[in-house]
Amino acid sequence: MQVSVADSAGFCSGVKRALKIARATIDRGGPVHMLGEIVHNESVLSDIAEAGVRSIMRLGDGRGKSLLICAHGVPARKICDARRRGYRIIDATCPMVKQIHRLALELERVGRRVIVIGDSEHDEVKGIVGQLKKRAIVVSGIRDARGKTLRRLGKAGVVVQSTQALSHVMRIVEELKKRVPDLKFHNTICSPTRSKQREMASMPLRNDVMIIIGSKTSANTRRLYQISKSLNPRTYRVKSKAEIDPRWFRHARTAGVGAGASTPDHITREVVDYLAEVGVRT
Numbered sequence: 462m463q464v465s466v467a468d469s470a471g472f473c474s475g476v477k478r479a480l481k482i483a484r485a486t487i488d489r490g491g492p493v494h495m496l497g498e499i500v501h502n503e504s505v506l507s508d509i510a511e512a513g514v515r516s517i518m519r520l521g522d523g524r525g526k527s528l529l530i531c532a533h534g535v536p537a538r539k540i541c542d543a544r545r546r547g548y549r550i551i552d553a554t555c556p557m558v559k560q561i562h563r564l565a566l567e568l569e570r571v572g573r574r575v576i577v578i579g580d581s582e583h584d585e586v587k588g589i590v591g592q593l594k595k596r597a598i599v600v601s602g603i604r605d606a607r608g609k610t611l612r613r614l615g616k617a618g619v620v621v622q623s624t625q626a627l628s629h630v631m632r633i634v635e636e637l638k639k640r641v642p643d644l645k646f647h648n649t650i651c652s653p654t655r656s657k658q659r660e661m662a663s664m665p666l667r668n669d670v671m672i673i674i675g676s677k678t679s680a681n682t683r684r685l686y687q688i689s690k691s692l693n694p695r696t697y698r699v700k701s702k703a704e705i706d707p708r709w710f711r712h713a714r715t716a717g718v719g720a721g722a723s724t725p726d727h728i729t730r731e732v733v734d735y736l737a738e739v740g741v742r743t
């Protein structure tokens with residue numbers, strides 16, 4: 462069985478940067494706290510915890526402590542609150558997420574109601590919404606785009622969670638255009654996500670089986686899986702090689718491997734090595 466790996470598989474630039482910042486902060490010494498998860502991957506999180514970063518869900522007394530802000534960003538009030546409590550802020554928010562914050566703020570400044578296309582429960586979306594003075598409208602699917610509130614908007618501006626699927630976003634934007642007469646659209650899907658999705662638009666068609674590696678909590682991995690599955694029903698999502706069932710590869714001559722933006726390279730390598738073995742056995 463021939464195994465090929467997507468060129469764009471694995472850590473995106475934002476995750477690499479956030480991890481570099483985390484390591485530099487640990488090296489400087491002193492307690493380091495992290496609000497939520499620096500990236501949505503269990504293996505990365507346990508490495509970071511072992512290195513001494515404590516993951517917290519709520520802010521406490523921050524005196525003498527560094528607070529790491531994850532790649533997805535956080536609402537502005539959280540940073541103010543943390544500063545007030547005495548934390549030293551180490552901001553590892555991805556520059557591409559910061560750009561979304563800037564665009565959303567600019568839309569608000571010029572009097573447009575901000576619409577965010579994304580998952581309302583995702584940290585990145587909460588972070589975008591939390592930059593604004595007025596309540597933003599989060600649209601996660603076509604049904605939301607047909608909602609009553611939108612009909613009353615004369616003028617609005619759209620930004621997109623960086624890891625959304627382009628085809629899904631464009632369907633929503635078409636719906637929004639029918640309801641909002643003056644709509645400004647910023648396509649803020651980030652470039653690493655676009656590269657991954659571009660590869661996923663053809664790789665599943667060239668391979669008998671597709672394996673997408675990433676945590677169940679990783680939104681971008683889920684999206685890659687959905688795209689691949691829609692093109693090739695023999696697509697499977699796994700966290701690591703331990704979840705692979707060799708029966709998936711019966712009569713398969715080719716297997717393609719994709720990995721989410723928070724999947725470490727060593728996990729992808731282990732999967733590829735394992736598939737090479739499975740290929741010999743099937």
Ligand code: SF4
Nearest residue numbers: 473475555557623651
């Ligand atoms: S997925 Fe894109 S926006 Fe999110 S951290 Fe990676 S590069 Fe940044």
